[in-house]
Amino acid sequence: MQVTKTSDEGLKREFRVVLEASDLDGRAASRFEELKDRVRINGFRPGKVPASHLKRLYGRSVMAEVIEQAVAEANSQIVTDNSFKLALEPKVTFPEEQSEIEAVLEGRSDLAYTVAMEILPEIVLADFSAIALEKPVAPVEDADVDQAIDRLVDQNRPYEPRPEGSKAEQRDRVTISFKGTIDGELFDGGSADDVPVVVGSGSFIPGFEDQLVGIAAGETRTVNVTFPANYLAAHLAGKDAAFEVTCSEIAAPGHVEIDDAFAKTLGMDTIDALKDAIRQRLTGEREGLSRARLKRALLDALDTRHSFALPEGLVSQEFESVWAQITGEMKQGGRTFEDEKTTEEAARDEYRKIAERRVRLGLVLAELGQKADIKVTDDEVTRALVERARSFPGQEQQVWDYYRKNPNALASLRAPIFEEKVVDHLLSLVQLTEKRVTKDELFREEDADKPAA
Structure with a gap:
């Protein structure tokens, strides 16, 4: 194998790789030896099929498998030798001339191809102990519970x-x-x-x-x-x-009399039990919203404290995902960029910045998680999968099978668990204080937020 670096610009690397025909032929010969003992061909006893006959029958398909494996191994060797951390899978470009491809498949010529790689940048983490954050807290008052009871009364009023x-x-x-x-x-x-x-x-x-x-x-x-x-x-x-x-x-x-009898119509034994359940629900909602506000502030702080070159491929991939979601929602709602008081060009610029922010923060969190040795266990992923399956009543088995058979889908469950663990670790490092706010202030902040995190 001959490897020549042809480009080194920013985070992008490109190499020209030559795989000798003799090496590919040797790999193919080993593959034919394996096949000889496994294939069954009329007129030949098991294990006695001549290699030349196997080559006539399966030569091209075997060589294609050999090339695929050899290219993967060569690319992996390049990554190892250069201690690269890849942002995306390598992009391989084979010869365009059909005659060159035929010569390689027939074992008459070396295989020369180019492989483009984009690597992850070196990330220097900030001093997290210098970050000061306030967590908004809005405790649930008796009046909040009474208001919730009143809403239940209205919903069930005769x-x-x-x-x-x-x-x-x-x-x-x-x-x-x-x-x-x-x-x-x-x-x-x-x-x-x-x-x-x-x-x-x-x-x-x-x-x-x-x-x-x-x-x-x-x-x-x-x-x-x-x-x-x-x-x-x-x-x-x-x-x-x-x-x-x-x-x-x-x-x-x-x-409607607000008493134990009313509570029983809602599945609770007593009115006190109903109030306790409402208080727990409201507390959970506010805790979730409070954490979301705190997490947003934390991500903002990380974003302003880290600056490094971003892998163009990752940014483009993230942008396309965000843009497809935005334009899909606009199409479904019958809205245009003019309705949003903007233009497509301006919107693209805005969401490109959002994509860049997401990639930057994702790389920072990944780097911190790696250095802190934060892991997501299989049990945690399984629990998340169970919860996801439960959200589709009657289709639990189909959902379970889908995630179990699709590694990328399963990874989509693992990623948010990892992120929340890293956020928890970060919150233990920063200067964190609580700030008491009213319910209206807590929810008003939610309305004002932009989904750019």
Whole structure:
């Protein structure tokens, strides 16, 4: 094997490799010897098939296997000899002329090919003890539990039809049918029949429910509203619409006693047990959100403290993944870059920076995880797989089999476990304090966040 470096630029390396025909032929001969004892061919006793006959039958396919194995070994040797850490799999370029390929397959010529490699940069980790972070904490108060109970009451409240001639009031449930038009034309999704609406619940477009106050059963009225500017369906966002609404029934809310009997309707033995369950759920939600805020701040700190050349291939791969997701969501929602108050070029620049950030942080976390000897056990991956399978009721076995048969899919379960372990390790190294905030402040920060982490 002859190896010649032909390019050394930044993180990219390129080599010209020559595999001698004699070496390839020797490998093929060994392969034919293995085949001789295994193949069964009419007219020959087992193990007595001449190598020349095997070569006529299987020569090209055997040589193709030999070349594939030899190239893989040669590339691996280059990586080992140069102590490379590869960013991506090597890119091999074989001769383009068919005559050259034929000569190699027939054992008449050496195989000369080029292999391009992109290596990982050397990463100097920052002093993590100099990073100071605040963890926002919003403890669950009794009032939060009471509000959650009130929402459960509203969701499970009985309704009784009001007497004939009654008019709808706030908190009444009205059953309506409606047809919506924009500029006099019906639009998709703007019509429905027999829809129950609790007046004042905020489940419809802002302003819609307010105009149902005073409506009577059998009455038809026009409700005029404006779709929010950030409405999910882009073709309706910001548009004025008129709905012809007909009310068929008005029902008044009944009283619900918040006691053990109410708790039993929700699967709990007592009202205290229900409140404890609600407190645990709310605490878990806030802890998760608090950690997300803290993790985002930690990643921001890492991003500003590390600067190094990024493997172009990794960045491009990450960008294509992000861009496909973004454009897919926009297409599904019927939105355009103009709707987002930007251009495709500007959006590409923005998401390219996001891809670069993700790659940079991924390399920093990987380097730290390696130096801290952080491992993900098979048991941890199995538990994650069990949880993933449980999220698809009735398809658990198919999900289990899919992940077990696909190493890349299984790696997608391992990666976030590794990342969270590295984050936990990092949080033990930084200066960490807690900052008490209100529930509204905690959730408002979530709304303001951009998904660039």
